[in-house]
Amino acid sequence: MHDLLTVSDSGLYCPAGDFHIDPWRPVPRAVITHAHSDHARSGCGRYLCWTTGKLVLRERIGNRPIDVLRRGESVSMNGVKVSMAPAGHILGSAQVRLEHGGITWVVTGDYKLQADPTCEPFEPLRCDVLVTESTFGLPIYRWGDPAAVAESINEWWRENRDQGRTSVLFAYSLGKAQRLASVLDPAIGPIYAHGAVMRLVKAYRDSGIRLPSIDQCTRETRKAGDGRAMVIAPPSAAGGRWLRTFGDARAAMASGWMAIRGVRRRRGFDRGFVLSDHADFPGLLTAIQASGARRVLVTHGSAAALARLLCERGLEASVLQTRFTGETVEAETSEDVEAETSDEERGEESGGDPGDAAGDAEPVEVA
Amino acid sequence: MRRFTELCRRLDATTRTNEKVAAVRHYFSEAPAEDAAVALALLSGDRQRRLVTTTELREWAAEAAGIPPWLLEECYATVGDLAETLALVLPDPAAEEDSDGPPAATAGEDGLASIVRDTLHAMKGLDAAERKRIVVETWRKLGREERFLWHKMLTGGFRMGVARTLVARALSELAGVDPATMAHRLMGLSSPSAEDFTSLMAAEGAATDRLRPYPFFLASPVEGGPESLGDVGEWQAEWKWDGMRAQLIAREASVAVWTRGEELATDAFPEIVEAAAALRERIGIDCALDGELLVVGERGLLDFQALSKRIGRKRLTKKLLADLPVVFVAYDILELGGEDLRRLPLSERRRRLEEIVPERFDPRRRAAADGRLFLSPVVDAASWEQLAAVRAESRSRGVEGLMLKRRQSHYGFGRTRGDWWKWKVEPLEIDAVLLYAQAGHGRRATLHTDYTLGVWSDGRLVPVAKAYSGLSDAELVEVDRIIRRTTLEKHGPVRVVEPTLVFEIAFEAVARSTRHKAGLAVRFPRIKRWRRDKLPADAGSLADLAGLLRRPDDTAAVCSMVHQRAQT
Numbered sequence: 001m002h003d004l005l006t007v008s009d010s011g012l013y014c015p016a017g018d019f020h021i022d023p024w025r026p027v028p029r030a031v032i033t034h035a036h037s038d039h040a041r042s043g044c045g046r047y048l049c050w051t052t053g054k055l056v057l058r059e060r061i062g063n064r065p066i067d068v069l070r071r072g073e074s075v076s077m078n079g080v081k082v083s084m085a086p087a088g089h090i091l092g093s094a095q096v097r098l099e100h101g102g103i104t105w106v107v108t109g110d111y112k113l114q115a116d117p118t119c120e121p122f123e124p125l126r127c128d129v130l131v132t133e134s135t136f137g138l139p140i141y142r143w144g145d146p147a148a149v150a151e152s153i154n155e156w157w158r159e160n161r162d163q164g165r166t167s168v169l170f171a172y173s174l175g176k177a178q179r180l181a182s183v184l185d186p187a188i189g190p191i192y193a194h195g196a197v198m199r200l201v202k203a204y205r206d207s208g209i210r211l212p213s214i215d216q217c218t219r220e221t222r223k224a225g226d227g228r229a230m231v232i233a234p235p236s237a238a239g240g241r242w243l244r245t246f247g248d249a250r251a252a253m254a255s256g257w258m259a260i261r262g263v264r265r266r267r268g269f270d271r272g273f274v275l276s277d278h279a280d281f282p283g284l285l286t287a288i289q290a291s292g293a294r295r296v297l298v299t300h301g302s303a304a305a306l307a308r309l310l311c312e313r314g315l316e317a318s319v320l321q322t323r324f325t326g327e328t329v330e331a332e333t334s335e336d337v338e339a340e341t342s343d344e345e346r347g348e349e350s351g352g353d354p355g356d357a358a359g360d361a362e363p364v365e366v367a
Numbered sequence: 368m369r370r371f372t373e374l375c376r377r378l379d380a381t382t383r384t385n386e387k388v389a390a391v392r393h394y395f396s397e398a399p400a401e402d403a404a405v406a407l408a409l410l411s412g413d414r415q416r417r418l419v420t421t422t423e424l425r426e427w428a429a430e431a432a433g434i435p436p437w438l439l440e441e442c443y444a445t446v447g448d449l450a451e452t453l454a455l456v457l458p459d460p461a462a463e464e465d466s467d468g469p470p471a472a473t474a475g476e477d478g479l480a481s482i483v484r485d486t487l488h489a490m491k492g493l494d495a496a497e498r499k500r501i502v503v504e505t506w507r508k509l510g511r512e513e514r515f516l517w518h519k520m521l522t523g524g525f526r527m528g529v530a531r532t533l534v535a536r537a538l539s540e541l542a543g544v545d546p547a548t549m550a551h552r553l554m555g556l557s558s559p560s561a562e563d564f565t566s567l568m569a570a571e572g573a574a575t576d577r578l579r580p581y582p583f584f585l586a587s588p589v590e591g592g593p594e595s596l597g598d599v600g601e602w603q604a605e606w607k608w609d610g611m612r613a614q615l616i617a618r619e620a621s622v623a624v625w626t627r628g629e630e631l632a633t634d635a636f637p638e639i640v641e642a643a644a645a646l647r648e649r650i651g652i653d654c655a656l657d658g659e660l661l662v663v664g665e666r667g668l669l670d671f672q673a674l675s676k677r678i679g680r681k682r683l684t685k686k687l688l689a690d691l692p693v694v695f696v697a698y699d700i701l702e703l704g705g706e707d708l709r710r711l712p713l714s715e716r717r718r719r720l721e722e723i724v725p726e727r728f729d730p731r732r733r734a735a736a737d738g739r740l741f742l743s744p745v746v747d748a749a750s751w752e753q754l755a756a757v758r759a760e761s762r763s764r765g766v767e768g769l770m771l772k773r774r775q776s777h778y779g780f781g782r783t784r785g786d787w788w789k790w791k792v793e794p795l796e797i798d799a800v801l802l803y804a805q806a807g808h809g810r811r812a813t814l815h816t817d818y819t820l821g822v823w824s825d826g827r828l829v830p831v832a833k834a835y836s837g838l839s840d841a842e843l844v845e846v847d848r849i850i851r852r853t854t855l856e857k858h859g860p861v862r863v864v865e866p867t868l869v870f871e872i873a874f875e876a877v878a879r880s881t882r883h884k885a886g887l888a889v890r891f892p893r894i895k896r897w898r899r900d901k902l903p904a905d906a907g908s909l910a911d912l913a914g915l916l917r918r919p920d921d922t923a924a925v926c927s928m929v930h931q932r933a934q935t
Contacts, residue, residue, distance in 0.1 A: 139434050140442045140455035259455065261379070262447050262812025266840075268382055305441045312435065 004080070004098050004105045005131065005297075007321060012107065012131070016100050017080030019048075021107050024323045031082060033109025034093035035060045036174060038323070048075065050084045052120065052207055053092015056174065059203045069094075087111035088122030089277050090175030091204055097125055106291060107131040112276065113283040114146050117182045118175075118209050122287070130293035131320060135278040136256050137302035143256070143280045149273055150183035156252060156271055157188050157230050164227040166249040170269070173197045173234040175277050178204045180232060180254055181211050189228035192217040194242075196234050222246065238267070256280070288315075370398055371406055371479045372513050378527050387529060391537035400561040401480040407564060410534050413557050415523040418490045419498050421449055424521070427499055431506060432456040444805075444860035447812030450518030454511050480561075487520060532781050542568040550582040550780050555629050580614040580625035581655060581701045581709065582780035586770060586787035593771060593790055594751050603713060603774050604746040604754055605698055607767040607789055609875075610661035611674050615639065615695055617647040617654050624660075626678075635678050636660065638688065639695050642739035650723050652704035657778075658697035658743065661730075664690075668730040668765040670878065670890070696728045698743035698770075701778055709778035716778065717745075730765065761792040767875065768792040794873035795889075795915050797907040798898055800828055801868040804850045805861050807835070815850045815862065816843050818894070820872060822885075824909035829885045831912060832872055837894030846897070869901040870894045877915045887912055 006013050011023035019029040026043035033039055035049075035056045042061040049057050051068040058066065069075065074083035084094040089110040098105045106127040113122050153169070160167045171177045177197040184191055191214045193201060198216045205211060215221050217231055222245065225231075235253065237243060243251065253269045256276025264272035279287060284306065288296055297320040298307045310317035377390035391410070395403050408415075429439040439456060446452040477485075486505045490498045502521075509517055519525040531553065532546075539549035552567050556579070559567070589596075596602060612627040622643040624633045633640060639660070647653065662673040669691070677683075677691050700720040701709055708716050721742060728741035746769060748754040754769065761768045768791035776786035799820035807816035817835050821828035838846065846868065853865040873895040880888035887909065898905075 138442050138445060139432060139438065140446055140452060142455070142459075257813075260446055260812055261451055262807075262809050265379070266810040266812075266814070270382075271380055302441070302445075305438060309435070309438060 004100055004103060004129070005107070012322065014077075014080060014098060017077040017082070017098070019077050019080075019082075020044075021096055022109065029077070031096055032057060033087065033096060033107065034089055036090070036110070036172075039109065048082070050086065050092050050094035052086075053094065055203045055207045056090075056092050056200065059199060085123040085125055086120035088113065088116060088119060091119045091178070091207060091209060093119060093175075095123075095125055097127065103128050105129045105131065106293070108133055108287070110135070110278055111287065112279045113286060114143060114276075116146070116179050116277070118179045118204065118211075124287060124290035126292045128293060129295045129297065130288060130291045131297045131299060132284065132288060133278065134284060134298045134301035134303050134306040136276065136280050137284055137298070137306035139281045141256060141259055141276075141280045142282060143259075143274060143276060146183075146275060149254075149275045153180070153183070153252075153254070153273055154185045154188060156250075156273075157184070160250045161189050161228045164248065166225065166227060166229050166231060166246045168231045168233060168243060168246060168249050168251045169273075170233055170235045170238050170251065170253040171255070172277075174200050176254060176275070177201070177232045177234075178209065178211060179277070180275070181214055182209070184212060184230060186212040189230060190215065190221075190225040192221050192225055192229050192231045194231070194233035194237055197232050238269075368477055368479050368482050368509075368513055368516075370394065371402070372510075372516060374406070375516055375527055376512065378529055384533060387533055388537045388540070391529065391534055392541050395538060395541055399478065399480075400564045402478045404559045404561050404564040405480045405483050407534070407538075407559055407567075408557070409520065409525045410527060410529050411531055411553065411556075412526055415487075415520065415525070417523045418487055418521060419502060421522060423495060423499070424449070424453060424502070424518070427502055428453045428457055431503060432458060440859065445813055447806055447808040450522055450524070451515055453518050454515035457506055457511075457514060460507055460510065482517070483520065486517070538567065542570070544570065547582070547780055551579070554582055555579045555625055555631060557629075557631075578616055578618065578621065578623045580616065580623070580629065581657075581778075583612065583614070583627050583657070584699075584779045584787060585782040586772075586789040587782060587784045589771065589788045589790040592751070593754070593788070596771065596788070599748065599751050599754065601774055603717070603772045604748060604757075605743050605770045605772070606746060606761075606764070607770045607791060608659040608661055608696060608743070609668070609671055609765060609767050610659040610696075611671070611678070613658060613660045613695065614701070615643050615656045615658065615697070617643040617656075619647060619653065622647070632678065635680075635683070636693055636695075637683065638739050639693060642695070646723065646740055653702065654700060654704070654723065655702040656695070656697040656720070656724070657699035657701060658695050661694050661696055662691050663694055663730060664692075670765070670876065672878065694728065694739050694741055696741045696743045697724050699778060712775045712777070713772055714774045758790060758792060762876075794875060794895075795877065796871055796873050796895060797822060797912055797915075798869050798901060798905065799832060799872050800866045800903045800906045801846075801850075801864060801870065802828055802830055802866060803861050803863055811843070814843055815847045818870070820870060820892075821866075822907045822909055822912060824885070828866055828903070828906075829909060831883070831885045831887060831909070832874065832889045832892035834870070834872055834892045834894045837870075837873075838897060842897055866903045869898040869903060869906050871896050871898050877912055879916070885909055885912075887916075 002015065004014060004016060006015060010020055010025040010027050012021040019031055020027045021031045022033055022039040023030050023044065024041055026041065028045040030044040030047050032047055032049040035053060037060065040057055040060050044064065047057065047061065047064060047066045049066060049068055051070045054066055054068050069084045074081050079100065081099040083097045087093040087095045087109050089112055093109060095109060095111065096107045104127040106125045108131065110133050111122050157167045169180060171180050173196040177193065178201060181191060181201065191212060193214050194217055201211060201214055238251065250270045252271035252273060253267060254273040254275045256274060256278055257263050258272030259274045294316060296310050296315050296317040298317060299320045299322045303319040307317040307319050374390055374394040378387055381387060394406065398406060425436065425439055429436045434456065442456055443449055443452045446455065486501055490501055505517065506514060535550045535553055536546055539546040542549065556563060614625045616623040622633065622640045623631060624636050624639055626632050660674060662669040662677065673691050677693060680687060697720060700716050703719055708719065724740055724742045726738060726741050727744045746757055748757060758769050768789065771788040771790055773786040799822050801818050802821045803819040804815040805817040806812065807814055818833065819830050820832050820834060821830045849868060850862060850864050853867055854862045855865055856863040872892050874889040874892040876890040878888050878890065879886065
């Protein structure tokens with residue numbers, strides 16, 4: 001019996017159905033778990049995604065045909081039944097279920113079990129073979145209550161405002177930024193965002209997600225919000241000239257990697273908030289157990305360690321080599337930055353060049 | 368402990384000195400003296416004796432967390448800090464609270480001093496089972512951040528990134544005394560008591576412990592040439608010795624030898640103590656000298672390694688004392704007959720020093736037989752060019768270069784630029800190839816920044832140096848990425864990489880070594896730059912390295928060794 005999924009030069013491939021999941025090169029047919037750039041490359045012939053993720057994916061890949069699946073729907077691709085269910089990672093993120101010859105595979109894509117007001121919650125799917133991510137697959141990663149993290153972010157913002165300082169919060173521009181925006185308390189002050197974040201804020205709003213009032217950060221708004229504002233920006237803008245234009249500002253980063261003190265200190269942010277869109281270690285184990293899978297293939301992250309642990313616990317587990325870049329703390333982010341930095345943001349108007357810092361942006365949670 | 372945890376959180380949350388000083392000041396203004404004394408010891412980085420082994424801690428933590436030991440090691444390799452790793456993997460106290468156990472995280476309410484007394488000192492002399500009971504119980508009582516700090520205390524490696532001068536500044540502000548006074552009061556203060564802390568905060572002019580060392584005045588490296596320092600006549604040049612900086616305090620009642628790390632090293636150097644007592648006897652008044660401890664062997668000066676052997680030994684045998692005789696070479700005097708001389712100009716201090724220690728040190732004479740205390744000679748030169756020529760002889764003389772001290776300078780404290788400079792000889796260099804890499808610690812956690820580098824020998828690359836520093840942050844990230852991409856094998860945390868990266872490494876000296884596979888050891892290697900323009904084939908060889916040995920006969924020996932290896 002051949003595996004329903006293999007890894008080809010272009011990505012996760014289903015030979016029976018002749019399609020790819022999250023291909024890293026252009027292919028004729030791509031099933032997309034979510035719109036982060038290492039999972040959703042442009043240039044494929046036809047895309048299939050979860051219904052709520054269409055507008056965000058459109059923002060990423062441009063004008064190509066996108067089909068969607070809704071709850072209870074499935075599509076047959078050369079006899080392989082494909083269906084999807086929410087993964088709780090970002091808006092429109094989904095797991096992919098493949099059924100063929102009486103065997104069920106599930107590809108989780110990136111996922112989290114925590115509550116997130118900006119996306120549908122993770123739904124466990126039963127399967128024979130589970131392909132799971134393992135970005136935070138070590139027991140050092142155990143997230144606290146997201147509501148408490150939100151409260152401490154607002155608290156930090158309030159303190160900065162009281163001292164007349166602008167708060168700059170670095171976060172991945174798709175997903176994390178909007179999730180953060182949704183929990184900020186607009187009563188504290190005005191909220192601004194980097195252009196890269198703004199385009200996705202629009203896509204979120206168009207998809208029906210409620211977010212507080214956010215303005216693009218420009219020279220004018222910067223003046224207006226001076227000393228009171230919260231600015232949300234991609235990590236690539238940190239360390240560059242862009243940040244210095246805020247004068248007396250405090251910078252923080254929201255990421256799962258902030259759980260490690262050394263990473264926090266290396267980046268030199270004033271604060272690190274531990275908030276991730278990935279499952280923590282207990283979350284991964286919970287999801288794996290809930291799937292009922294006897295066989296587990298582990299991708300990017302602490303794949304080797306997690307696979308070994310699962311084997312010791314009696315599962316048939318192994319590492320599946322992929323090119324998803326969520327893998328490391330220092331994941332390459334320059335590509336994402338280019339994809340996400342709008343032209344006007346690069347220009348003189350906003351007085352900055354986030355691109356120049358792309359090379360040293362490291363502990364970013366690329367999903 | 369809550370108050371101390373809050374202090375550490377504030378220190379961690381900022382890179383700004385003023386904010387750190389404010390946080391420290393705030394803590395000490397509120398903490399009871401007994402807690403303050405403990406906090407001071409911790410912040411000062413006082414080395415505590417380890418009460419449990421890290422092996423035991425790892426074992427117990429893995430058990431408590433319900434994970435296999437290998438997974439804990441994976442975690443440690445990622446986090447790069449054991450205290451933090453343990454704190455991160457242990458289950459939250461709230462999660463394991465049960466009806467008959469004590470309420471979770473209560474110890475946070477206890478004072479720092481009582482925690483140290485009840486959980487750390489209480490472990491002394493207990494067997495492993497008893498110690499485990501205390502450790503596991505304490506875990507149940509502490510929150511995650513408190514556990515992290517407690518582990519730091521437990522493993523004796525408490526470092527919070529607070530410079531001592533910063534603590535001194537905060538305390539001097541609080542006590543309303545001069546920072547120099549506070550720095551002096553803090554010197555050599557180890558395991559302070561509540562009373563010590565109270566007297567530390569006393570007003571200016573209070574008596575301090577008379578055997579305590581004065582804060583060392585430190586030199587900065589000369590950048591570029593020394594010509595920018597002006598007229599050579601305003602400067603006193605001395606050899607920069609390759610020994611251990613030390614302060615010798617000779618009082619009527621007793622003698623103390625303090626190292627630059629503020630370790631009391633009196634017991635390690637009985638011959639110096641004897642000589643200092645004799646000096647005190649001869650001049651009839653107390654004095655405090657600043658100078659260098661050096662080992663003088665049969666063939667002249669021995670390098671720093673020899674000195675570490677003396678320091679490292681618990682028991683000094685007669686043989687060791689005979690094989691590695693130590694001298695103290697004085698270059699400054701800080702106190703004489705109860706008078707603090709530090710505000711006098713160097714020229715005046717020098718005059719007084721020469722009066723009490725007249726004999727000049729000459730490493731080429733086997734001096735150990737007739738004396739232990741010497742005067743560090745002044746290197747005379749009429750011009751910078753002449754000095755440069757003398758400096759060029761440094762390596763063959765076994766010194767690190769020259770010290771340049773302004774004749775008018777006071778004896779300051781800390782590293783205040785302007786009056787004292789070190790003009791070290793240029794380092795030796797070789798191009799080496801990256802062979803193994805390991806993730807760093809602290810700030811460099813998760814980044815592969817600890818490199819093992821090799822040079823060619825008989826068609827193979829042999830490791831010769833470990834280097835941890837020298838690249839920019841951006842380069843570190845880039846190299847990390849290449850390391851991940853070119854990993855051939857993983858042995859625990861160590862990655863064997865495909866040899867593709869060439870680095871120019873700088874080092875102070877090469878010595879023969881039986882402990883290293885290459886037969887050579889380099890002293891203080893660091894990366895000078897990344898040679899992107901070079902291929903591994905362009906890197907240096909073991910023979911090149913052997914050619915840099917200080918003594919020609921060593922070079923010959925290693926070369927023949929290398930040659931033999933090539934033949935076998």
